[in-house]
Amino acid sequence: QLQVAESGGGYVQPGGSLTLSCAFDVSAFETYAIGWFRQAPGKGRESISCISTSGGPVYAESVKGRVTISRDNAKRTVTLQMNRLQVADTAVYYCASRIHYYCSAFAEDFDNWGQGTQVTVSS
Numbered sequence: 001q002l003q004v005a006e007s008g009g010g011y012v013q014p015g016g017s018l019t020l021s022c023a024f025d026v027s028a029f030e031t032y033a034i035g036w037f038r039q040a041p042g043k044g045r046e047s048i049s050c051i052s053t054s055g056g057p058v059y060a061e062s063v064k065g066r067v068t069i070s071r072d073n074a075k076r077t078v079t080l081q082m083n084r085l086q087v088a089d090t091a092v093y094y095c096a097s098r099i100h101y102y103c104s105a106f107a108e109d110f111d112n113w114g115q116g117t118q119v120t121v122s123s
Contacts, residue, residue, distance in 0.1 A: 007023070017083045021078070022114060055070075066082060080093075094117075
C-alpha cells in the first residue's frame with residue numbers, strides 16, 4: 001500500500017500564501033500522476049490541480065493563476081504553492097496518486113489518498 005502524507009496546512013488571512021507538500025513512500029514514484037483535491041464543509045471533493053509524470057501541470061479555473069504545482073521525483077514529493085488565498089479556499093486539502101502518465105480531474109481515477117490537511121482562510 002502506497003503511503004501518502006500531506007503537510008503545510010494552517011490558518012492564513014485573505015491574500016496570504018501557503019505551501020502544501022505531499023510525500024510518498026513508494027518506489028517508481030516517477031510513474032505516478034499526482035493530484036490535489038479539496039473538500040469544503042458540505043461540498044463534494046473538488047480537483048484543483050494535477051501534475052503528470054512528465055511534470056505537466058493542470059489547474060482548475062477556480063485556482064488558475066494563484067496556484068503552482070511541482071514535483072521532485074528524487075525526493076518523492078509534490079508541492080502546491082498557493083497565493084492570494086481567498087475565504088472560498090477554506091477546505092481540507094488532499095493529495096492522491098494514480099499510476100498513469102496523464103492527469104485526471106476525477107477522484108475515482110486516483111488510487112491512494114492522504115489523510116488531508118486543513119487550510120483555513122479567514123480575517
